[in-house]
Amino acid sequence: MGGLSLLAPMAWRNLWRNPRRTWITLAVVAVGLYSILVFAALLDAWARSSRDAALDVLIGSGQVHAPRYLDDQTIAQRMAAPGARLRAVLDGPSVEGWADRVRTPAVIQSEYKTLPAELLGVRPARERAISVVPRDVSAGRYLAGDADGGIVLGAHLAKRLKTRLGKRVIVMAQDATGALAQRSFRVVGLYSASQEDEDRFAFTGIEPAQAMLGIGTDVSEISFKLADDAGAPATVAALKAAGPGLDVRPWTALAPLTAAMNSFMEAFVYIWLWIMFVLMAIGIVNTQLMAVFERVREFGLLQALGMRPRLVLAEVLLESALLIGLGVLAGAAAAVATVLAFSGGVDLHFLARGAEFFGAGHVLYPRLAPAQFAAVSALVWALGVLVALWPAGKAAGSSPAEVMSHAQ
Template sequence: MILRMAWRNIWRNKLRSITIMMAVALGLTAGVFASAMINGMMQSRFHEFIENQISHLQLHHPDFVGQQEVYQHTGVPRDQLDRVLENPMVRAATVRTKVHSMIASATYTGGVELMGVLPENEKQTTGFHNNVVEGNYLEKHGTNEILLGSALAEKMRVQVGSRVVLTFQDVDHNMVSAAFLVTGLYETGYTRYDESFALVHMDYLNNQINIGNSFHEMALLLTDIDHIPAMTKELEVMFPGLHVRAWNEVSPEMSVLVEAGDVFAYIFLVIILLGLAFGLLNTMLMAVYERTREIGMMMAIGMNKQRIFALILFETLALSLVGGVFGIVGSWAIVSWVSRVGIDLSAFDDVMKEIGFSPVIYPVLETAFFITLILFVMLTALIASIYPSLRAMRLNPAESAKR
């Protein structure tokens, strides 16, 4: 009976009820879409960062991370990589030699981090060959080929076929200069990375710096991110004395960025839910004020205060749930469609590349998010209904019936 009365009551003023339902629906749709956009941006950046740059795990000499000196190589023969690749938790792995160097052309001199890589292993681990936009990937084994970021090449005023000179220290602290042939230009979508890293053949670089068959870094891409703790323990057993770090230790700023994305997504929802709460509170207070005489008469003929409280409570829940259902269904439909076609922000391409985000954003939300949202809408409605329900429950039947 109370439920039926509550449902009928919300349609006594159709315009006001429809208005608040639309406000709830539109507010939730906007909030959910904004959250999906933020989540999509963060997931895209995280996936790009893990799959194309740092991988899930890295292995180094204990002092290499802080100092990054040439002599701080692992001392492990690179054929040990085969042992690592035999592990079923490992999807792909590679080793790298890394040195700080100065790069020079006829018009430019600047710093760059030189990475000696195994081209085929690097393909499988980071898919770096997919970033080549001009020229070719490293193809001629053991030669002086070099891949430059297009942003760095533009600064240096060089192109495919140009030669550049790199100067760096060898393992004995001697200065070494070597000429390299630019065979390709790459773009990762992150301008700062493109300006800071250059790739060469590991064999060639190792010969220049005299570290033989060793390496500075091993990077592992796992079949599942949840395997990180177990694989870390196995690597520590396989390579005692070396330092194993997960992605969030390698790049704490990315860890913070992922966490911040989750926080911002929920901040949007909290703002929307606060608006929903105040809208419902205002609507129900107005309804109680307009129906003071009616409520007084119901109390006078025997309806107890608990039922009056429940009546206002159910009316508030009905308003919020109807609007909430439309909002959630609408937002789910919009997010599902946009997640397939994406939102092209190529007009802001330079800005997006500067901060490392793809110019095409695909909104992403998990089903659990919508379930959580429904619960939060109901909780918000319950909280918003308390004051109007108490106000109605405390009315004096005799005085209210006279109004």
């Protein structure tokens, strides 16, 4: 029997017997799905923004250190410059960029103030591939090369030190022997980042830093950025094999708070999905039950005329599938339009401090994730049809004798 050719026109026309109810259900499904998809896109943008803010200054996708460096982040826990085996992995296709650094606690003294900070000796060309600091220089310039003896300070630190471009500052730190080393640097640039990072990190060329600290060509850390985060476990394993005895960790271990926030936001999307779905399900079941109860006689009639209960169930389910499907299409289309409209950025400057508190940037960039949109839409549709089984089952259970008895 051409079941669909029999059921589809009936189901479609039945939907419009009570247009008001149909439009209300459509709106419930569309608005519910719209809020899920747009909320998911914003949360994803927020999660990416906060992750990028945390990782793109220094951490990258992961780091390599001397074994005890993370417990004692001083120059005493340094390691040799990366050898051939380590470089072979770092220069491999899974790694987008990497940079070795010298990094030590220091104090920076201007004419007016002395403040704590971390001195980083960096290779500017490599840093450009993995860090946003070279890009975010707001005044002056970034470092020109490994031997550049200038210093780039965070804009807020410079303000607190009451120093400025062209002025000199004194940096003091313990050297390889434990003695106090100091060196004068000219301020060549100021960078913008979160206030915490601006206060914390000061950058100079790797060679002046190594010379000041007397560590030869040793380094404190190697930071690497992966082309695809999904490849992190394999790359970490390869680096561990290439650098036995070194401490290789992915960013999730280096920034556990950021990782936890990231997981929480992913989980929150699903919590929101379930909250909205429960509300939608109540709406769908309520309206479909009303539609079924109003038509009990009709379902009895269909069975009296020779329509099997299974086909009655299929007819009511098809009505729900069409109704929810239309709502899903409308909701998804509106969500795609909204996300595309805001893909250029949602400016959160009006709550800048709040955004920074959560580790996010000032501008969120929601993006269209077609697979996620399709999966969530399909899930909402399938779950909606599933809950409609209840009213459909009621319809299929209608007694054909009802029709005769009503006619008495």
